[in-house]
Amino acid sequence: MAVDRLLPTQEAADLLALTRELADKELAPRVDEHERAETYPEGLFTVLGRAGLLGLPYPEEDGGGGQPYEVYLQVLEELAARWAAVAVAVSVHGLACQPLSRFGTPAQRERWLPAMLAGEQVGGYSLSEPHAGSDASALTCKAEKTATGYRITGTKAWITHGGRADFYALFARTGDGARGVSCFLAPGRVDGLSFGRPEDKMGLHAIPTATANWDGAVLDADRLLGEEGQGLQIAFSALDSGRLGIAAVATGLAQSALDVAVAYARERTAFGRRIIDHQGLGFLLADMAAAVDSARATYLDAARRRDAGLDYGRQASVAKLIATDSAMKVTTDAVQVLGGYGYSREFPVERFMREAKVMQIFEGTNQIQRLVIARSLAGAP
Structure with a gap:
């Protein structure tokens, strides 16, 4: 609806x-x-x-x-x-x-x-590595300076649109420590860049998620964004916005699950009444609606702070945490409302449930969001 x-x-x-x-x-x-x-x-x-x-x-x-x-x-x-x-x-x-x-x-x-x-070129975000997910400072993909640019060597993982994108925001190591990471605007096709077989995922099947293998590919010097060593600052500044994007996506997914569950509950009858009129199920749907509305409110609050030029990092983490946890619960409850039909592919709620799970993981796991929120509280006056 x-x-x-x-x-x-x-x-x-x-x-x-x-x-x-x-x-x-x-x-x-x-x-x-x-x-x-x-x-x-x-x-x-x-x-x-x-x-x-x-x-x-x-x-x-x-x-x-x-x-x-x-x-x-x-x-x-x-x-x-x-x-x-x-x-x-x-x-x-x-x-x-x-x-x-x-x-x-x-x-x-x-x-x-x-x-x-304009959408003439579609991009991917290449930060994670096989052994550097939540800890971005641990990445090992290298960008070695050459006479004309940078030679990239290493492996990047979990890239949405990997192998299909026209460009990637690529983060690679130019020095030691947290300040040794730099950001590059990498072309999607260049000698020395190849992609592994797309991941066999639980959901989100139509868009590939793949590993990129950089085998000495050379990028021109003007592909460096910002200064050398500024990469993590760039990455983290973008991730707050990205977390809000995932919060909005999770809310849309949860809204669809709610809509399917409500429509089914209005049509299905049991014991002579529509199942939505049974208090036990009606209250379940009410909780689902409250979760969706709350998720929407949290991401809009953070977005309005961003639009006003205010700090919104903690609010972005709250929105991502609330919206994705809500999406997982709402989609699971939608399967329950539909009973056996919810477990079948005749209705889309089983797909919604599978798709919701990853939203608690990417753009920073929800455990990381709790860490961000807790640190913000610890630093408050």
């Missing part, structure tokens, strides 16, 4: 209406086919890019949509309500654009950013 939203402008309301129409036309009819067959939705990101949905929160002068983050996240939620894997990829693309937008030189932004924000 369409969610009644408080939007800041009529332009934002029109954008949400366009998003719903596009998602109903382009995403909803294709999701089951591609998720079951584990096939990539060719051409879909071009459609989203032409609609202006891949650069919404970035400045208009750079080719973006100039929209507040609170509006952009609600667009992500609408996409996720139809197809979570695609919404995750859109969020990751936005995350991959941020290092260039915030830390690139004017010449770098002019050269690369317009095509990225």
